[in-house]
Amino acid sequence: MSAAQPEEGTGQRSAAEREQEVLDRAERARRRAPKVREERITLAHGAGGRSSHALTEAVFLAAFSNPALDALEDQALLAVGGERLAFTTDSFVVSPLFFPGGSIGDLAVNGTVNDLAVSGAEPRFLSAGFIIEEGLAVADLERIVADMRAAAAAAGVTIVTGDTKVVERGKGDGCYINTSGVGVLSRPVELGARFARPGDAVLVSGPIGEHGITILLSRGDLDIESDIESDTAPLHELTAAVLDAADGVRCMRDATRGGVATVLNEIAGAADVGIHLTEGALPLRPDVVGACEVLGIDPLYVACEGRMVVVVDGAQADAALAALQALPAGAQASRIGTVAADPAGMVLLETTFGGNRVVDVLVGDPLPRIC
Amino acid sequence: MKYVDEYRSPEIAAQLSAEIAALADGGHHKIMEICGGHTHTIYRHGIEDHLPDGIELVHGPGCPVCVMPMGRIDDAIAIAEQPDVIMTSFGDMLRVPGGRGSFLDAKAAGCDIRMVYSPLDALKVARNNPDKRVVFTAIGFETTAPSTAATLLRAAAEGLENFAVFCNHVLVCPAVQAILDAPGQDLDGFLGPGHVSTVIGAAPYEFVARDYGKPLVVSGFEPLDILESIYRLLQQRVEGRAEVENQYTRVVPWEGNTRALEVIDRTMVPRDAFEWRGLGTIPDSALGLREEFAAFDAERLFDLPGAVVEDPRECQCDEVLTGQIKPWECGVFGTACTPETPIGTCMVSSEGACAAYYQYGRFNRAAATAGAGA
Numbered sequence: 081m082s083a084a085q086p087e088e089g090t091g092q093r094s095a096a097e098r099e100q101e102v103l104d105r106a107e108r109a110r111r112r113a114p115k116v117r118e119e120r121i122t123l124a125h126g127a128g129g130r131s132s133h134a135l136t137e138a139v140f141l142a143a144f145s146n147p148a149l150d151a152l153e154d155q156a157l158l159a160v161g162g163e164r165l166a167f168t169t170d171s172f173v174v175s176p177l178f179f180p181g182g183s184i185g186d187l188a189v190n191g192t193v194n195d196l197a198v199s200g201a202e203p204r205f206l207s208a209g210f211i212i213e214e215g216l217a218v219a220d221l222e223r224i225v226a227d228m229r230a231a232a233a234a235a236g237v238t239i240v241t242g243d244t245k246v247v248e249r250g251k252g253d254g255c256y257i258n259t260s261g262v263g264v265l266s267r268p269v270e271l272g273a274r275f276a277r278p279g280d281a282v283l284v285s286g287p288i289g290e291h292g293i294t295i296l297l298s299r300g301d302l303d304i305e306s307d308i309e310s311d312t313a314p315l316h317e318l319t320a321a322v323l324d325a326a327d328g329v330r331c332m333r334d335a336t337r338g339g340v341a342t343v344l345n346e347i348a349g350a351a352d353v354g355i356h357l358t359e360g361a362l363p364l365r366p367d368v369v370g371a372c373e374v375l376g377i378d379p380l381y382v383a384c385e386g387r388m389v390v391v392v393d394g395a396q397a398d399a400a401l402a403a404l405q406a407l408p409a410g411a412q413a414s415r416i417g418t419v420a421a422d423p424a425g426m427v428l429l430e431t432t433f434g435g436n437r438v439v440d441v442l443v444g445d446p447l448p449r450i451c
Numbered sequence: 452m453k454y455v456d457e458y459r460s461p462e463i464a465a466q467l468s469a470e471i472a473a474l475a476d477g478g479h480h481k482i483m484e485i486c487g488g489h490t491h492t493i494y495r496h497g498i499e500d501h502l503p504d505g506i507e508l509v510h511g512p513g514c515p516v517c518v519m520p521m522g523r524i525d526d527a528i529a530i531a532e533q534p535d536v537i538m539t540s541f542g543d544m545l546r547v548p549g550g551r552g553s554f555l556d557a558k559a560a561g562c563d564i565r566m567v568y569s570p571l572d573a574l575k576v577a578r579n580n581p582d583k584r585v586v587f588t589a590i591g592f593e594t595t596a597p598s599t600a601a602t603l604l605r606a607a608a609e610g611l612e613n614f615a616v617f618c619n620h621v622l623v624c625p626a627v628q629a630i631l632d633a634p635g636q637d638l639d640g641f642l643g644p645g646h647v648s649t650v651i652g653a654a655p656y657e658f659v660a661r662d663y664g665k666p667l668v669v670s671g672f673e674p675l676d677i678l679e680s681i682y683r684l685l686q687q688r689v690e691g692r693a694e695v696e697n698q699y700t701r702v703v704p705w706e707g708n709t710r711a712l713e714v715i716d717r718t719m720v721p722r723d724a725f726e727w728r729g730l731g732t733i734p735d736s737a738l739g740l741r742e743e744f745a746a747f748d749a750e751r752l753f754d755l756p757g758a759v760v761e762d763p764r765e766c767q768c769d770e771v772l773t774g775q776i777k778p779w780e781c782g783v784f785g786t787a788c789t790p791e792t793p794i795g796t797c798m799v800s801s802e803g804a805c806a807a808y809y810q811y812g813r814f815n816r817a818a819a820t821a822g823a824g825a
Contacts, residue, residue: 099779103813106785117792120559124546130791376801423814433674434461435497437811443546443790 111349111425114138128337129442152350153272154195154333157265164265166201168192171258175449177220179298181290181309184257185227187385187451190314191336192261193235197316198332198388200271200323201263203235208242208259213252224255235314237261267323273350273391275330280419281397282355283390285318285410286311287363288340291451292382293371304374306367313386318410325403328393335387336451338442341380343389344417344427345441357417357429357439380429381442383451391419458673459496467678468501474685481507481637482684483774485627486644487514487802488672494811496674506681509774510804512626512730513644515591516543517772517796517803519619520728521760524549527588527617530753531562537580539573540588542566543800548793550760570602570616577606577614586749588617594646596620596738597711600718603744617749618740621725623647624655625736629727630773631663638774640684642677643669645699650715652707653697660693671699718744726759728796729772768795771804778805785809 093101114134116125124131141150148156155168172188189206196203208228212221232239290311297304319332330351333343340362348355364379372379386409392400397415404410427439484490490510493499499508512518524547531538531554538554545554545566558564563583567573570587577585589599599616606614623644630636643656648669659667666687670680680698687694697703718741725737740748762768766788767781778784778797788794790806797805 099777102779102784106789106809106813109786109789118556118559120556122555122559124555124791134791426814428814431459431496432456432461433459433496433498433501434464435500435674436814437495437497438813440790440810440813 107425124443127442128342131443133441151272153199155199155201155263157199164201166196166199166263166265167260168195169258169260170195171256172451173253173256173449174295174451175253176295176298177224177254179310180294180307182312182385183224183227184255185224186231186310186312188257188259189228189231189235189237190312190385191334191451192259193231193237194315194334194386194388196261196263197314197319198271198334199263199265200267200269200319200332201265202320203237203261203263203314203316205262206232206237206239206259207261208239208257210242210244211252211256211258212244212246213254214246214249216254221255224257231314235316269323269329271329271331273331273333273347276347276351276353276391276419277330278353278419278421279394280330280391281394281400281415282344282357282417282419283392283397283401283404283413284335284340284363284416285315285388285390285404285413286384286386287365287368287412288335288384288387289368289372289379289382290365291385292339293368296375297371304371306371308365308367308371311384311386313409315386315388315409317407318388318404321403321407321410322390322392322400326392326396326400328396329400330391330393332388332390335384335389337383339379339381339383340387340389340416341378341427341439342441344439347389347391348427349425351419352424354420354423354425355417355427356420357427359429360432361414361416363412363414363416380439385451394418458671458675460675463675464501464678467675467682471501471506471678471682471685472503474682474689475503475505476689477503477505479505479507480685480688481509481639482642482681483509483511483630483638483640484642484670484677485511485513485623486642486647487517487800487804487807488646489642489644489670489677490514490804490807491802492672492674492677494807497811498674498677499812501678502681509638509777510771511641511774512630512727512772513592513623513647514797514800514802514804515595515621516547516800517768518621518626518727518729519544519547519590519796520726521549521762522726522756522758523619524553525551525760526755526757528552528554528557528562529756530586530617530749531557531564533584533753535583536563537576537583537585538562538564538588539567539576539585540564541568541590543802544588544590546793547796547799550758570599571605574602574606574611574614577611581613584613584615586615586617588619590619592621592623592644592647593650593715596715596719597650597708600714603718603740603747604714606747607744612746615747615749615752616740618719618738620719620738621727622721622736622738623651624658625733626727626730627656627659629730629733629736631659631665633773633775635775638665639688640665641667642680642684643667643695645669645671645676645703648697648699648703648707650708650711653695653703653705654707656695660695664693666693666696668696669699669703671702717741728762729769763794766795768797768805771795771797778808781805785813
């Protein structure tokens with residue numbers, strides 16, 4: 081038996097010390113530059129977790145590296161003439177195309193608008209590229225496009241250029257959309273995950289997990305009835321309100337693929353800080369909690385399409401929270417945690433039960449193709 | 452979530468935890484939770500934060516994915532590689548490494564492998580794809596065997612000719628006995644599995660108390676269930692008793708679910724022996740399909756390699772699964788073996804001890820509490 085029994089007085093290291101050594105070693109291994117070990121792309125590479133990061137860093141960054149890209153924010157910040165521009169792109173492959181609360185059209189506009197808005201920029205122009213499968217009903221395409229027009233109007237952006245490709249039946253799943261967006265950053269702010277520091281507060285703009293659960297339930301594989309709807313929405317009004325209320329905002333991120341947990345891990349890693357969450361403070365609809373319990377999924381990892389995480393100077397947390405809560409889309413905003421020095425690079429959760437646990441990066445996503 | 456919150460009250464937890472500390476009285480008590488679901492709950496809710504130092508929880512073999520030997524994964528992939536086959540299984544299975552990679556790798560290489568939530572969903576796939584052969588890789592203890600059995604009965608009633616089951620159902624009691632018979636075993640008691648017991652009841656564990664003199668408390672899955680069960684185990688220890696108790700009475704009937712047992716019996720029979728990962732070959736420890744269901748039996752319908760594949764040399768899943776070492780005591784834990792590149796099965800399923808510890812428990816508790824004050 082090699083079970084851990086401290087042997088008193090022998091000078092041997094205690095089990096706790098040995099355990100800590102192993103944990104330190106594991107942590108060092110975790111921080112090593114990720115490698116793509118697989119011979120082929122698997123669904124895990126698209127899931128937003130550690131495998132996606134490995135692919136991004138080992139394949140794309142290795143080839144394209146430049147200062148704007150290397151920041152690995154949701155958008156690139158570019159200086160053009162006297163203007164600061166935010167530029168981003170995103171592709172949407174959600175299945176099904178229509179779901180309670182929205183459609184792929186809503187996601188395609190809101191997703192790109194949000195990636196611009198969380199940099200502090202004002203979203204202005206979008207492109208839209210369609211890859212359509214032979215056989216798609218024109219009425220469905222018109223519905224998608226109508227949703228895009230409405231979402232663009234709501235977000236104050238104009239779709240100024242586009243492209244259409246049609247692929248043979250079986251080579252696409254109805255319709256894929258890519259949107260790119262340009263925003264103007266007129267505020268004198270520089271936001272980024274790397275700016276989080278001990279003493280900061282962590283806020284979330286609304287209840288989490290609704291989009292991912294909606295998609296899962298609307299696929300009809302599970303006989304669960306519910307009236308949960310996707311939270312897809314533009315965030316530009318919330319981001320503007322937070323920045324107006326607090327000049328100590330460090331970063332904002334929309335919590336899409338991989339959910340709030342993934343965003344927080346990115347922040348903890350980029351700033352080398354520890355993030356301490358309070359489970360009881362997480363805004364969650366009871367039916368989302370119920371669905372997650374039944375499915376064995378942690379809502380912290382479930383995608384949102386209209387919620388963001390805000391890290392702000394602790395002294396300005398109340399002002400930032402009040403600014404969010406003053407808007408209908410932020411009415412249920414909540415302060416969910418605090419940034420500390422330790423444990424660096426990790427996210428910990430104090431459970432409602434009074435215990436502590438790590439909130440790690442997901443390896444594979446239980447819910448593929450949610451956006 | 453009224454019915455969940457009731458079982459997660461921090462106030463009651465604090466009270467129970469004080470009573471546990473009083474009963475433990477500074478002594479060392481080594482308790483095995485047999486079920487992977489318990490392992491998951493223990494880490495997910497931070498239950499060890501509520502236990503005194505002397506209570507050592509060791510993780511048992513009750514994680515269905517973890518006990519699948521590599522050879523069986525290779526067999527399943529060999530089936531998936533046959534022309535016109537759609538392989539279906541639970542999501543947990545997709546990442547389990549066999550000797551030649553996992554389902555996920557096989558899927559990326561072109562096999563049609565689909566995740567289902569229930570074997571009945573696999574049946575749906577079979578109905579919708581009459582020109583394909585649809586195989587369901589069934590895993591799990593007695594917990595999931597009834598749904599596989601019910602699916603077989605349904606398939607037979609419908610006369611579906613393109614559906615088969617690759618049966619890997621295992622039985623919990625032979626595994627517990629193997630652990631009790633292992634040399635050097637020094638466990639003081641068991642948390643009995645909850646879900647399995649909803650099917651088999653609490654009675655089948657009586658040999659643990661009677662023949663081995665160890666207390667066993669069948670426990671529910673909420674954090675307070677586990678604390679209460681630990682309390683009841685300690686109470687038995689203090690009073691010098693060794694009995695089987697049922698803490699999970701709201702779900703587990705003492706004699707089990709006779710209808711579920713009956714459908715299992717109609718479709719499946721115990722195999723003479725079955726290879727378990729970590730525990731070796733155990734007699735009468737798994738279920739195969741009855742002769743009457745030969746037409747649905749993937750083992751009879753397909754040519755399987757059927758090879759025994761040795762675990763990688765550095766893998767210590769066997770010692771983790773039998774409670775001989777903690778996950779962090781394995782030589783490759785967290786370095787060569789991580790959830791993204793698992794060497795052993797315990798690092799794959801969320802019920803696997805190594806994955807649960809890596810995902811939820813991998814931090815210094817003292818430092819965590821200090822940091823939270825910031």
